[in-house]
Amino acid sequence: MSLCFAILVTGQPYSDQSSKTALQFCKAIIERQHSIYRIFFFNDGVHCANSFITPPQDEQAIPKQWQALQKEHDLDLVICVSSALRRGVIDQKEAQRYDVTGHNMAEGFNIGGLGQWVDACINADRVIRFGS
């Protein structure tokens, strides 16, 4: 049976394992022919969309891995606007609105509201959160 998943990521990359586990979980369910309705990045999880993250060369760039997965499978990656703005993850439009110099939201992600998470919960068969 094929299931549709709504994934919530609340852990920030490099501080805990959860965002990497979320990545691996998403890859695993796609491999098994399940689908992903939406991946919603909330609370500290919004840091996964920060394109300014620059790890040492021998470490994996987690935002880039999300981007690659998004591109390969046309996934809907949404970062929560209120979580993101509090933490300085910002796209071009919001940067203009708040008169902030520069923007750092990685391509492949979109900024959205909590309504999009509620919508994902309603429409998916399974709801899973990654984060402590």
Added chain:
Amino acid sequence: MHFLYLFSRQAYGHSLAREALDMALATAAFDQKVSIVFLEDAIYQLLNATDAQSVETKPHIGVINALPLYDIENIYYLDDDRQSRAISESNLLVHARAISRPALQQLIAAADRVQSF
């Protein structure tokens, strides 16, 4: 759809307490039925005398008090949690009700979506 939120954090230790509460409000704003159980240290979120000025944070109690305005009336805590923390019932918000562990299990079993924060 019935959304059940299980919270287990006190109000000011981690932002997830506040942001998860915002999620519950958003869920109610989208016309879904919402129940919240404040487990373990989350029962401290229900104290009616909290004052956040000393930690320079927006008072949590404002959102907690707003729950009934969003039609979130199923607000619960476990009486075991209250007793083990020596909290008097009179110090808890009047719209929060004690439930037993079996009732919590029934609530979890009956809900369509269960999320814990």
